[in-house]
Amino acid sequence: MGHVSASVHGEEVVVVRADAVRNREAVVVAAASVLAGSGLNASVAEIADRAGVAKGTVFRHFASKDDLVAAVVAGLIDDLAAQAEAMLAGPDALQALHDFLAAGIELQARDQAFCELASTAELVVPGLAERRERLEEVAELLALRARESGAVRAQISGRDVIGLMTAAYQGACATGDPQRWPYFLSLLVSGLRHADT
Amino acid sequence: MGHVSASVHGEEVVVVRADAVRNREAVVVAAASVLAGSGLNASVAEIADRAGVAKGTVFRHFASKDDLVAAVVAGLIDDLAAQAEAMLAGPDALQALHDFLAAGIELQARDQAFCELASTAELVVPGLAERRERLEEVAELLALRARESGAVRAQISGRDVIGLMTAAYQGACATGDPQRWPYFLSLLVSGLRHADT
DNA sequence: ACCTGAACACCGTTCAAGT
DNA sequence: ACCTGAACACCGTTCAAGT
Numbered sequence: 001m002g003h004v005s006a007s008v009h010g011e012e013v014v015v016v017r018a019d020a021v022r023n024r025e026a027v028v029v030a031a032a033s034v035l036a037g038s039g040l041n042a043s044v045a046e047i048a049d050r051a052g053v054a055k056g057t058v059f060r061h062f063a064s065k066d067d068l069v070a071a072v073v074a075g076l077i078d079d080l081a082a083q084a085e086a087m088l089a090g091p092d093a094l095q096a097l098h099d100f101l102a103a104g105i106e107l108q109a110r111d112q113a114f115c116e117l118a119s120t121a122e123l124v125v126p127g128l129a130e131r132r133e134r135l136e137e138v139a140e141l142l143a144l145r146a147r148e149s150g151a152v153r154a155q156i157s158g159r160d161v162i163g164l165m166t167a168a169y170q171g172a173c174a175t176g177d178p179q180r181w182p183y184f185l186s187l188l189v190s191g192l193r194h195a196d197t
Numbered sequence: 198m199g200h201v202s203a204s205v206h207g208e209e210v211v212v213v214r215a216d217a218v219r220n221r222e223a224v225v226v227a228a229a230s231v232l233a234g235s236g237l238n239a240s241v242a243e244i245a246d247r248a249g250v251a252k253g254t255v256f257r258h259f260a261s262k263d264d265l266v267a268a269v270v271a272g273l274i275d276d277l278a279a280q281a282e283a284m285l286a287g288p289d290a291l292q293a294l295h296d297f298l299a300a301g302i303e304l305q306a307r308d309q310a311f312c313e314l315a316s317t318a319e320l321v322v323p324g325l326a327e328r329r330e331r332l333e334e335v336a337e338l339l340a341l342r343a344r345e346s347g348a349v350r351a352q353i354s355g356r357d358v359i360g361l362m363t364a365a366y367q368g369a370c371a372t373g374d375p376q377r378w379p380y381f382l383s384l385l386v387s388g389l390r391h392a393d394t
Numbered sequence: 395a396c397c398t399g400a401a402c403a404c405c406g407t408t409c410a411a412g413t
Numbered sequence: 414a415c416c417t418g419a420a421c422a423c424c425g426t427t428c429a430a431g432t
Contacts, residue, residue: 020396044425054398059426119316119367154384159372167368167381170316174363175356183394184364187351190392191384217415241406251417256407 024061026051032072039112040069069113070127076114077131080107084138094151097142097161098189104165105181118166136162146192154192164188221258223248229269232310237266239310266310267324273311274328277304281335291348294339294358295386301362302378315363333359343389351389361385 030051034042044065048055062068083103090096108115117128140158147156168188172181227248231239241262245252259265280300287293305312314325337355344353365385369378 015395017395023397043423045423055425056399056427057397060396065425118371120370160377160380163368163370163372163377163381164384166371167364167385170367171360171364173317173360174315175360180357180360183357184360186394187361187385187388187392188364189388191386191388194391195384195387197380197383212414214414220416240404242404252406253408253418254416257415262406 020061023051023053023057027053027058027061027068028071031068032075035069035072035113036111040116042113044068067127069117073114073117074128074131076107076111077128077135080104081131081135081138084135084142088138088141088145093142093145093149094189094193097146097152097192098185100139100142101161101165101168101185101189102182104162105169105185108165108169109178109181115169118162119170132162152192154195154197156192164192217258220248220250220254224250224255224258224265225268228265229272232266232269233308236309237313241265264324266314270311270314271325271328273304273308274325274332277301278328278332278335281332281339285335285338285342290339290342290346291386291390294343294349294389295382297336297339298358298362298365298382298386299379301359302366302382305362305366306375306378312366315359316367329359349389351392351394353389361389 027047031047034047034050038046044058045055047068048058051058058065058068062071080103084100087096087100090099104118108118136158138158139161143152143156143158143161146152164185168184169178169181171184172178224244228244231244231247235243241255242252244265245255248255255265259268277300281297284293284297287296301315305315333355335355336358340349340353340355340358343349361382365381366375366378368381369375
């Protein structure tokens with residue numbers, strides 16, 4: 001985390017060694033790709049190997065494996081939230097909601113670790129709760145717009161929108177063919193349009 | 198697995214020691230309750246402790262932890278399949294399909310290990326594939342009846358029905374409130390009624 | 395200040411020694 | 414024939430020793 005090494009004009013200056021910066025970044029990059037491919041059970045040893053550092057170095061930069069996972073997944077959630085914000089400007093409110101759900105589903109398909117976290121609602125991982133809230137807020141806006149446009153009859157909160165993302169992809173996975181997710185998504189969206197829950 | 202100990206009238210007679218029978222049963226019972234509560238990550242040591250046997254004894258009766266899990270979960274799936282068969286006789290085809298889905302969801306809520314397996318579609322566990330097929334066949338009949346009754350417009354296979362079970366419960370879990378599953382189930386069933394997929 | 399690798403407690407699994 | 418507990422390889426995590 002860096003260390004106070006000097007005091008200039010009364011300001012504390014934090015100096016971090018160059019190799020430390022490089023190693024931290026290498027660990028994050030390696031973790032991102034290993035976790036995406038193998039999920040949460042990927043071993044720290046594999047990540048350390050891929051990053052070209054010793055296992056101990058991973059724990060110098062991140063207090064635990066969970067912390068490392070959180071750092072990586074936080075980036076993914078932020079990206080998704082940014083996409084969602086862009087979609088708010090779209091002309092068709094129902095289409096925007098549908099596209100957001102598809103984006104979240106494709107992220108689950110692309111990233112095994114995100115998929116597992118999205119499924120178990122493991123807010124256990126610290127530091128992820130806030131990211132999730134931001135995502136829920138944008139999702140709530142997308143849902144509100146869709147309801148106001150009259151295309152959606154069902155009551156639906158931001159949390160529910162996240163639930164739909166997970167429901168569609170996990171449902172498809174349970175059939176043994178994850179690529180079938182558009183079927184489940186279309187059922188859910190059709191439900192949103194017609195059900196009065 | 199027992200051992201040939203005698204030959205009477207030319208028939209081979211397999212004799213199993215009484216303590217072996219008792220221990221095997223104790224392991225299965227212990228595993229059922231531990232797995233239901235703690236999920237697939239529950240340790241063999243905990244199961245052995247609860248059963249009152251040494252860890253090694255578990256592996257004398259089951260080749261691996263996965264085999265033990267399969268034995269326990271196979272029972273759960275069989276029970277669910279039996280419930281489904283009973284529902285085939287019901288007067289309202291859509292209601293029967295709905296009730297079956299609810300039963301599958303409640304099983305996920307009650308049993309953590311089943312929930313995790315239903316979600317990941319891990320047919321990896323050997324011996325479970327056949328049980329699943331039987332469940333899919335009954336589910337297919339329930340779906341067919343619902344379509345023929347005219348209440349359901351969407352195309353839906355037995356595999357899809359299983360997917361709906363998982364979708365509804367996992368969706369609810371992702372909202373942080375598993376008890377919200379009826380909301381997701383009603384969306385999906387409403388989708389089945391109206392979507393033409 | 396940071397990196398490394400040996401060490402620890404825990405897991406699933408194996409197996410020699412007991413009965 | 415079966416049970417037991419010690420042993421092994423693997424995991425996440427810690428820490429003394431190096432630079």
